[in-house]
Amino acid sequence: MIVLTPLKNFQFPVHAECISPDVFQGKSVKEIASLTVWEGNKKKKLGDLFKIEETSAETPSIIINSDASEVRRVGQGMKNGEIVINGNAGMHLGEKMAGGKITVNGNANGWTGSSMKNGLIEIHGDASDYLASPYRGSTEGMRGGKIVVDGNVGSDSGCYLRGGVIIVKGNAGPFMGFHISKGAIYVEKNAGNRLGASMTGGKIVVSGSVDELMPTFTIDGVKGKVKIDDTLKAEGPFYVFLGDLAENGNGKLFVSQPANPQLSAIYDKYL
Amino acid sequence: MSVINAVTCPICGCLCDDIEVTVVNNEVVKVKNGCAVCEAKYMGYKSEHRIRQPLIRKDGKLVPVSMNEAVHKAAEILANANYPILYGWSSTNCEAQRVGVELAEEVGGVLDNTAVVCHGPSLMGTQEVGIPTSTLGQIRHRADVIIYWGCDPWSAHPRHLERYTIFTEGRFEDSEWKSYLNKVKAAAGKKKLLSAQRAGLSKKAPATVAESVVFNKPPETLQKEGRKLIVIDVRKSMTAEMADYFIQVEPNKDYELMQALRALVKDEELDVDQVAGVPVEYLKEVVETLVNCKFGVIFFGMGLTQSAGKFRNIEVAISLTRDLNMRTKFLIMPMRGHFNVAGANIVFAWQSGYAFGVDFSLGYPRYNPGETTSMDVLLRGESDAALVIASDPGATFPKRAVQSLVKNPLIVIDPHMNATAMLGDVVFPSAFVGIEVEGTAYRMDNVPLPLKKVVEPPEGILSDEELLKKILEEVKSIKAQKTKQKAEGA
Amino acid sequence: MTELLIKNGFVFDPLNGINGEKMDIAIRDGKIVASVNDSRAKKIDATGLTVMPGAVDIHTHIAGGEVNTGRMIRPEDHVKDVVRKTALTRSGTGYSIPSTFVTGYRYSKMGYTTVMNPSMAPLGAKHTHEELNDIPLLDKATFPLIGDWWFVLEYLQKGDLEGCARHVAWMMETTKGYAIKIVNPGGLESWGFGRNVHSIDDVVPNFGITPREIICGLAKVNTMLNLPHSIHLHTNNLGIPGNYVTTLETMKALESVPTDGKPICHITHLQFSSFAGDNWGNMKSAAEEISKYINNHSHMTFDMGQVIFTDTTTMTADGPFEYTLYQLSGHKWVNSDVETETSGGIIPMRYKRKSAVNATQWSIGLELALLIEDPWKMFMTTDHPNAGPFFAYPKIIAWLTSKKARMATLAKCHKKAQKKSLLPSIKRELSLYELAIVTRAGQARALGLKGKGHLGVGADADVAIYNINPETLDIAVKYKTARKAFDSAAYTIKDGVVVVKDGEVVQNVDGRTMWLDIKTAEQIKVDEEMKRKFKQYWTVEYENYPVFDHYLKVPEAITVKASV
């Protein structure tokens, strides 16, 4: 196990995609210390910015102790191993991750798990915007794996999801599940507006209240329970909506009936 | 005395190039064809608010210094910075912008233009879904349905209506100016006619009485032959006064309204009776007008880019336009603000691949709004220096971003003592592009136009391009010296 | 006076009939000369290397509004291909639409020295030239789109060829252009109201003229103006199954245009115009029908538009075609119509081996290039970036020169496409001599570029040297080695200056922008007419429309004496 401790509070962005179990694998502490990172516009060595120690424990493969909110691209594309961050994580954490596990004992920043393919990301605090969502201009959203956030998530999360599961135990911001085509999103508390806008497939389940539903969803019925994945079932009853009609979509939106009495006046007449 | 015609007006994205300027003794004395803002610019350029010489802040006060001292100071700030911002660029020519990209690359900085606070979201929207658009002449010749959504050309692009849309003669469509006058006449008699005629000259507003918000059914005139004007906004703007149909959308509900229109264009039924405060039955009539037109166009402004949804609002507006092409010809265009913000996007893109928010800190261009725009960097407090040129973030950025800008060394290049210059540490006066300096600018439809020099700049005042080249040279020489010292040290 | 001597290479110079002879090439002050002072000249030892004229690309979208909009909408394309700044070179991005500097570097690295930007909306001409100025290391020229320009439609409709010719000359000079570009003639004007034309005899709405009349009319105009290149045509119905019929009709129609033996038309990216079948399900190759006609006629030249299996960006003035692609793919769609002149569109595209249509398209391009017997007629392009990015050229070279290479690729293609492909039956493998024709000599000749594409005395000293020893390397067998050599030139020499060594840029120079200064009678009358009519047609002023001289960083005016 490699333990990284930042030597200072970073003001400038630190790009450190080398902090990944696949890269560290088989390298000595000295070799790891000489890996290239960037601090602002200056090229540095990992050892210039972090204290690097090795312990005999096998897992996790890497621990970052204390705040790393300016340290970007940690675990980018990682395939194996485990990273634990005891503090806040920087942007693009686990971007395009293909396997292994990342745990954040703090908050995560934008684009965490962006376009991830497989693996597990657990965030014990909040996640910022664009959780699991792809890079600008791309529609290649998260394809597989699982993300669990204990706190809240920001806006535009789970965009273009095409597989895998996202579980949010707190609240979700606007545009949650924008244009998803497959996979599942579960929000245990409340969801912001434009929920599931332009979705063409997949499912989104909200156990709390929704700010406002897109007008382009049509009610399909009420359901008692909804399966999120093999390990989790959400207890309803839920209104079931189909949409987004603007995309001729066939996505399913499950919204708690008891938590959303405001919907009854509009939709109950169609049931 | 000399009269110079076909001058391109360096103010807004309309880039009217039919301005006639009269010059006596190297001073503009008369401007013809321009709007009120245009006249103000040609009068204001020589005002007492100009900066006359380079300034550096010493003991808290800006004091005059030599050009060399200012250039050296600016270059030193940039060359030593770890994460500098180079912001602005929208009110200068492409020639200066080209030097700007090289400077940003040389100092490993974040290069950004004012699109970040105006149509950056529009560019991001096009990155999601593309954009069916055209040059403005295409609309002049062909459009019979013209929609202004979240924009008020009468106030922000005063000659847009008369040059490109509803009040212009095209090959296949006529101007609606006469029938508009008749309408106004019928409605309000002679007094209003006179004020409307003044409106045609884009100088004074037609005076009108406040009405209460009542949702009107779409008028039958929406189905008529000829050009039709629809305005959608959260308030009844000056442009809305002239519309055949005005839809007052609830604030922050444009996204829902457009998505609903998309569903209606696809003949879907909605469960709801109203969207964004508008009855769905009225929306269906609007959709009828849209799908039955010969050639429709949506112009949109910051009513969409700056309200909730931002780039998703643009994305859905474009998607609506795209969907309408299944039924007829429909195009869409952003109402670009600064006269050469389009040029800044274009120049940045051809040199780096990205139109705004370009981060060179890793030695190559990177782009990710939310991460790499000047606003992101400032709000997170990551930068340690800034150069601001041809814009005024001191007056246009939210307070916290300006506080972050002021915390670090700030270099400002501008003709006027604007808010940013007042806050600056090194301030360069520059010549007015399009009045004292020639060059190229891009219209809102990406058509390049030449800017003219009609008068000489004041003695000793350089152009943006010249100033930037000086700073770039000085940066290179400081860096070369550093490398040499390092080599000698080793 | 700078002198350079390239010693002892195997020289392939088809325009001078030199086929792999071991010889020296002498250069003085940027030109090829008979000899130089052996002791004073700088020397390049080319022993065991292949020496060719600098390569020429007759059709590549590298600059201007359409290309740049493509850049702006595709951050996801750039992010996977970044280029770092060096002490000598600027930074930038690829992939399918590289930034300007990167475009220059990457072309030069492959031994290219001259490229043609084939699609320029006249109203945006300044933009195109500004970008061309920022593309280093190459000579360039650009073709204004005028097949649907209202003046052309109106004059041809009236039957006034001379009037049309004079206006075309005005446009060429005004936009600093090099050749007449025609795209889906009549279709682009129709697209102004969302319509299209579907055969060369469809009437264009509001203008009462047919594509046939536009194409033949402009071919005659081209002859009257004595332009160095022929008309440069993107055919009607491009990219639509069954379109080879239209292509054949177009070629036949052009037989009516008188010629003194010089080709009168260049049909570009022929692959996209050679589809048989009548829907996407049964779409197949018409390479046999098309090549048979071409082998029996000599009034035209062509280029491939070869498909590369990769992620790329399609962009063309053919707005209606791009809309069709949008309907097929649902991908992000740009449309960009230009008042009184033209239209345009962009769609990102991924060509997949496992798509029957894409694999068939890939096969068609190669079938055409191999079945058309005369290499002077058919040139190598990808219609960059439409069928693939230009830096994939070494792959095409391998497919053209090695049956083994193309069969290896075909084996990975969709089964249906494999079964339909003609490639297994084609034995032909291009020699280095023929390769030099399809990549430089033929292109230069078709373009009428006197100083390009050859190494004769007086030619521009644009030279490419590749790490290929034709005596020891059989490129048909060792195609991967050859591919590497063509990807990374041992030397690229531009105007006598070594700009690339071992695939790396070692020196920065600006290339020239060539344009036609056409001398016609009554130029003043045309100017006056344009001035008078201008406001009715455009939304900019007459005075602000032209590309002024200072927009060209290094201009090279080519004076042409017209016969009208």
Add this chain to the structure above:
Amino acid sequence: MMQQKLHVTLLTGRTIEQGVGKEYGKSSPEYYEACSMVYMDADDMQKLGVKNGTNVLVTTPNGSVVLKAVKYPRSAIPGLIYIPYGPWANSIVSNATTSIGMPSFKGTPAEVEAAPDQPVLSMKELLKKEFGR
């Protein structure tokens, strides 16, 4: 009924006067006149007991600013206030960018109250107050 405070939605944006003012120079009286004001709904003004030209204090989570209230001339805009772009507006607009670099210049919550005795600051005074320069 008179109210002490009004909860409204804040919009900022262009006006032609602001456009003209900025061309005269940001330190010009034209710019000051054009930008240090707020358009309000007539009924809303009545609710606050504010007349055309009375100063009001507009507050958001980002700060407060004193502006001259002006009746919106063309239609009712109940619950909306409109401040022309400029440093006055920017001392209170929301920083929230939802990670796209664009602050929320339009459509964020604000409070308005009458402030007839508080002065509208000049740009110099405003910059001094906010940024200490």
